[in-house]
Amino acid sequence: MMDNSGPLGDPPDPSGDSAAIRHLLDELERYWQQIRRSGRLPARTDVDPAQIDACLPHSFIVERVAPGVLRLRVAGARLSDALGMEVRGMPLSALFLPEGRDVLAARIDEVFDGPRIMEFPIHSPRGIGRPLMAGRLLVLPLLDREGRVTRAMGAMITEGGIGRGGRRFTIPAGAEIRSDAVDGPLRPIAPAPVFEAAEEPAPFEMPRVRRVADRPGRGHLRLVVDNG
Template structure:
């Protein structure tokens, strides 16, 4: 399954400056999690939260299978708008339209819901260390979840770019996780809070479009396609 639908071909910032994205695509020393945050960092410009429409799949092509886009639909609840193939494998099904909490057990859902709400409200960068629920005869799957806040076209922080990477074989059926550790970093905060939150202020900016189909989600639809505009 390819991640994305359509985007504009130009990699040009609001100030008319072309931003080179090869530094992310060709950085083999970075994990998908670090690559995603580096890409998000480059979009921040004057310190504002990037818009959803700025996300271009060409800037994160090395990690598309692990990446996803979330939409906030209620306090503590966000659903997948787009998701890479790795998430489909972990869930054992197509995850588009499903809530993020569907990947977690009962205790894990409480933790991820609270972290998701802080990400949107603060806003904040959220990192979670995960471990799968015990299953007879199978070794645990460990994972790392990163969520980076985004603004919608209306300017509110109701979208997020995320990456979920795991180690271990999930086996057949859905793999559900518990949260082993949570790290929350305020995007505009200074210093550390009691929860270990840090400032995440970054620089540089790029404006491109990674636009979704605006039609209503249909769970019977096909996998997502990557379509390049010819304008």
């Protein structure tokens, strides 16, 4: 059975910029900044999923295969759940409605050519059996093995139930799109809150790969990995 509850347990904020979404995006961007070396961009091989486990269901790694075209190499379970099928190997644009694809294609190359950090507000409109979904898409540049900016990590985090059938998203007309030059001043991010542990934390285990057809009932997450 498809889990139709919101991923963060809250009704969606129509702006897509709720405190819960912002917390996860900041956590991912903070990690990206931490793995930069002497101002150099992080490499794909620097990314350790154990350090971003809270973001894993919403996260992805893409490869630019042509101008404006990104192929999903790694995809969290929430992306596949939203589309209603496995998304690994598909273009990132497959998650968008035609008007959203046009905006994405027009701006996404800035991530690689700048390089720049890009953030887009996204939503999937209401329909019969389909509640409003709203959230944000964050894309952070990465180097490949040859030192070229052909990879990116990011997250697509939404609130709201998936409802009936696969969902696709759009970027609202006139929406403010964040585009920060990596060599320029980056948006300051508040330090992560520190909590005193009541007991020894359990060791992290990577979620094992599951096929969509094998997915059990509510509450299970998976991460599909392509190490290319």
